[in-house]
Amino acid sequence: MENGNSRAPSCFVENQHVSCFDLLTEDETRFVDANKVEVNYKKGETIIKQGSFASHILFLTNGLVKIFLEGKPKDLILKIVPPNHMIGLPAIYEGNTTFLYSVATYSDSTVSMVDISIFKQLLRTNSQFAMKIINILNEDTALIYGRFFCITMKQSHGRMADILLCLSQRIYKAKKFTLNMTRADLADLTGLSSESVIRILKEFKDASLIIMDGKMIEIVDFDRLEKISQFS
Amino acid sequence: MENGNSRAPSCFVENQHVSCFDLLTEDETRFVDANKVEVNYKKGETIIKQGSFASHILFLTNGLVKIFLEGKPKDLILKIVPPNHMIGLPAIYEGNTTFLYSVATYSDSTVSMVDISIFKQLLRTNSQFAMKIINILNEDTALIYGRFFCITMKQSHGRMADILLCLSQRIYKAKKFTLNMTRADLADLTGLSSESVIRILKEFKDASLIIMDGKMIEIVDFDRLEKISQFS
DNA sequence: GTTATACACTGATATAGATCAGTTTATCAA
C-alpha cells in the first residue's frame, strides 16, 4: 500500500486531458470544433506570455513545452507538459483576464486553441464537463505541490534524481530517452546552476545510476534514484 | 495599470469562499445543512493528516490554520488560511481518496464539515456551483504560484518582507497586528531559520520599516517593504 | 514567589551550492 506521505518523485503519470472533450454532447463538440484553431510553434518559441490577455484555452497536441513564472534574473518553471494536456486552465477565474504564467516550447509543437468564453460557457452548462475540469485542475495542483516540495526541501542530489525520474516516467515515458533540452534547461528545471547539474549527472553516471552519452540518458537503477530523491 | 509580471507580495485579498454556498437551491442548501457538522479545535491541533482518507470538505468559520506538506526534517507550508475559506478542495479528483496535505491550527478554530460525496454530488448537478468552485481552485492556484515563486526565487529579506505584507493584507487585514505564532512559525512560513527571521526583523525595525514589540507588529513603510519583496 | 520551560535573541562557525574563469567539445554555417 502506498504511503500518503511519500513524495518521490514529485510527479506521477497523469490522466490524458483529451478525455474531457468526450463528455461534450454532439452539438457542443460541433460548436467547439467550429471555434478551434490549430497553431504550430517552432522550438524555443513563446506560446503564452505571462500577464497577456487570456483569450484562449490551449490543448497541446504535439511537442513539449514548459510553463513558467517570469522572474529576474531567473524564471521559475512550474511544470513541463507533454502532449494531450490542457494549458491555461488556471486563468479561468472571475475578475481575472490574464494568463498567470508564460509558456514556451522545448521542441516544435502544435496547439489547438479554443476561445475562453466558449470554454466558460461549456463549464456553465455542462456539469459533467465542469467536474472533469475540476479533476484536471486538482491533478495539476497535486503535481505542483510535489514540485514545490521537491525544489524547496530537497538538496541538489535529490532534486536531480527527482527530475530524472519525472522525465523518464511522466515526460518521455521510457527508461531510455534523448533529452530535447540542454544542461542549462535541466538547471532551470531543478533550480540548480548548470555547473551543479553537470557535476551531479557525472556522479550519477560514475555510480552507475544512469548511462549517459550527451543528450541520451538511460535510467539504470530506479530504486536507488528513488531513494536519493526521497532522502537527499 | 497593473504589471502582469509583478509578484509582490505573493498574496492578494481573495474572495470569501462562503459565497459559493449562495449558489445552491433551497433544497440543496437544506441537504447540505442537514449533513453538516461543526467541530472545534484547540491551538496547535491537527485537523487533517496528509494521506488520511478524505471524507469531508471543510469550511473554516473561525480561527487561523496552516496547510502544509509533511517532510523530514521540515514541513513545507503551502499557505495559511483565515476564516471563511474552504479547505480540502484539491482532494476532489477521481482515483484519489486521500488528503494531499495536512492542516493544523495556529489558534483555536472552528470548522464546518460537509461529506465529500455530498459535495461531489452538488458539483455534478449544479454547474453554477461547479463554476464557482473552479474559481476558488484557480484563485488558490494563483496564491500557491506566488508563494512558490517567493520561496524559491527571493532571498531572505525579500521573503521576510513578503510574508509581513501577506500577514498584514491577507491574514490580519490590518496595518498593525498581533501575531498568534512564534518566530519559529515565521521561519517555517518563510523557509528560513528562526535565527535569520529574528535578525531580519531586527534589521527591518532598525530601518524603521516596521514597529515591533514582541508579537505586535506594525507595518510602517509599505512601499519600501514592497520594493524589498520585489527586488531581494 | 520560585522553579521550569519555551521563546527571543546574539555572535561565531560551517557548508551547500553559486559564481567565476577558464578549457574542451559539439554544432552549424559558409
Place this chain on the structure above:
DNA sequence: TTGATAAACTGATCTATATCAGTGTATAAC
C-alpha cells in the same frame, strides 16, 4: 574544411544562510 558560436565540462573561490552554542527574557506551573 574552416571558422564561429553554443554547449559541456572542470577546478578554484565566494557567499548567503544554516547551524551551533550559548545568554537573556518572558510565560506558565506549582
